[in-house]
Amino acid sequence: xxxxxxxxxxxxxxxxxxxxxxxxxxxxxxxxxxxxxxxxxxxxxxxxxxxxxxxxxxxxxxxxxxxxxxxxxxxxxxxxxxxxxxxxxxxxxxxxxxxxxxxxxxxxxxxxxxxxxxxxxxxxxxxxxxxxxxxxxxxxxxxxxxxxxxxxxxxxxxxxxxxxxxxxxxxxxxxxxxxxxxxxxxxxxxxxxxxxxxxxxxxxxxxxxxxxxxxxxxxxxxxxxxxxxxxxxxxxxxxxxxxxxxxxxxxxxxxxxxxxxxxxxxxxxxxxxx
Amino acid sequence: xxxxxxxxxxxxxxxxxxxxxxxxxxxxxxxxxxxxxxxxxxxxxxxxxxxxxxxxxxxxxxxxxxxxxxxxxxxxxxxxxxxxxxxxxxxxxxxxxxxxxxxxxxxxxxxxxxxxxxxxxxxxxxxxxxxxxxxxxxxxxxxxxxxxxxxxxxxxxxxxxxxxxxxxxxxxxxxxxxxxxxxx
Numbered sequence: 001x002x003x004x005x006x007x008x009x010x011x012x013x014x015x016x017x018x019x020x021x022x023x024x025x026x027x028x029x030x031x032x033x034x035x036x037x038x039x040x041x042x043x044x045x046x047x048x049x050x051x052x053x054x055x056x057x058x059x060x061x062x063x064x065x066x067x068x069x070x071x072x073x074x075x076x077x078x079x080x081x082x083x084x085x086x087x088x089x090x091x092x093x094x095x096x097x098x099x100x101x102x103x104x105x106x107x108x109x110x111x112x113x114x115x116x117x118x119x120x121x122x123x124x125x126x127x128x129x130x131x132x133x134x135x136x137x138x139x140x141x142x143x144x145x146x147x148x149x150x151x152x153x154x155x156x157x158x159x160x161x162x163x164x165x166x167x168x169x170x171x172x173x174x175x176x177x178x179x180x181x182x183x184x185x186x187x188x189x190x191x192x193x194x195x196x197x198x199x200x201x202x203x204x205x206x207x208x209x210x211x212x213x214x215x216x217x218x219x220x221x222x223x224x225x226x227x228x229x230x231x232x233x234x235x236x237x238x239x240x241x242x243x244x245x246x247x248x249x250x251x252x253x254x255x256x257x258x259x260x261x262x263x264x265x266x267x268x269x270x271x272x273x274x
Numbered sequence: 275x276x277x278x279x280x281x282x283x284x285x286x287x288x289x290x291x292x293x294x295x296x297x298x299x300x301x302x303x304x305x306x307x308x309x310x311x312x313x314x315x316x317x318x319x320x321x322x323x324x325x326x327x328x329x330x331x332x333x334x335x336x337x338x339x340x341x342x343x344x345x346x347x348x349x350x351x352x353x354x355x356x357x358x359x360x361x362x363x364x365x366x367x368x369x370x371x372x373x374x375x376x377x378x379x380x381x382x383x384x385x386x387x388x389x390x391x392x393x394x395x396x397x398x399x400x401x402x403x404x405x406x407x408x409x410x411x412x413x414x415x416x417x418x419x420x421x422x423x424x425x426x427x428x429x430x431x432x433x434x435x436x437x438x439x440x441x442x443x444x445x446x447x448x449x450x451x452x453x454x455x456x457x458x
Binding site: 095102107108109110112113164168175185187192208234235237239243245246247252254255259 | 329332335340376380384386389392396398399404411415419424458
């Protein structure tokens with residue numbers, strides 16, 4: 001989509017767009033500066049910044065990202081709530097039950113935080129979808145079999161990490177929202193690390209706290225959540241054996257987690273939404 | 275104190291040098307840990323601490339190459355306060371470094387102007403968080419995300435470069451000048 005088309009689209013949804021931009025000399029000046037400078041790939045970002053200047057409020061793109069994050073947090077929070085409700089028969093007593101309770105409480109806190117952040121930014125939080133954690137029977141014993149439960153938990157956490165990472169650039173013009181998203185992102189990674197250790201300790205999967213290649217240690221059924229993690233080149237720099245250090249292909253892939261796009265993540269979680 | 279010493283630089287380059295400095299510190303620490311393992315170390319710990327060392331070397335060398343001529347020089351570390359033969363001394367330091375690294379990347383995200391660099395920082399910070407959780411669980415199982423690092427909203431507590439460098443400086447002989455870093 002070129003810049004003219006983008007503006008045409010915006011005018012359709014907001015007929016006063018150009019007028020708003022026009023009426024603010026600074027807005028139109030910076031608009032011209034942007035158009036002169038930015039590459040096509042950076043355009044949505046540039047427009048986001050322009051929106052903020054023209055409208056003086058949080059751009060809808062940021063609210064969209066927050067609602068996307070909220071949807072994923074609804075998924076995780078509901079998953080752990082249901083698991084915790086049957087903890088007595090699902091999760092070994094002691095440290096395991098405590099860990100799942102801790103993780104669940106964080107996910108619920110994320111839901112509440114994001115709802116407040118969206119409302120506070122002038123947006124409307126989306127409602128929670130209704131979930132089917134068996135994914136239509138794919139994980140039929142998810143709340144009766146500890147192995148299955150931890151496999152789904154690991155997949156949700158690793159996917160969550162990739163999902164937040166995929167939106168960082170879209171939030172770059174809003175420092176507060178970006179920082180909050182980063183501060184959730186690393187908590188999801190801590191969860192992922194712990195769940196992976198739990199699976200390893202129980203002999204459920206030969207996994208490390210970090211992701212090696214694109215191996216899930218679970219199976220083909222969750223592969224979409226791990227594809228792309230095997231990358232060993234970052235910003236054109238080959239990490240394997242970098243500067244003659246003995247960095248293996250595995251270590252090179254583990255050292256960097258990779259993002260997923262919103263579309264990729266929504267396809268991954270779709271089977272869990274009724 | 276911050277106005278003399280090795281200048282990290284300004285803008286995104288300054289932030290990349292800041293990350294490069296922290297990765298230098300971490301990589302040097304884990305190299306020492308794997309060169310002189312603490313007494314009573316078990317095979318699983320050796321394997322994963324070696325992984326972490328390699329991840330930190332990968333991060334350090336990546337920043338060095340990405341920065342090219344703008345990279346700060348190799349830093350001189352001061353690990354005199356660490357007893358590398360003692361498991362609890364080593365793991366306590368590892369925990370401090372990993373938690374510090376996560377809070378540093380999270381706090382620096384908003385200071386980065388390039389979406390590409392922001393994504394790269396994001397790719398690294400989640401790996402540091404995975405390390406942090408593992409090290410914490412080695413010290414005390416279940417402490418992977420306790421309330422010393424996570425607030426009541428379930429958010430990691432991030433730190434500014436000044437706060438981070440204050441802590442890091444006690445492990446560095448080299449003096450860091452962060453006065454040209456962006457602050458917003």
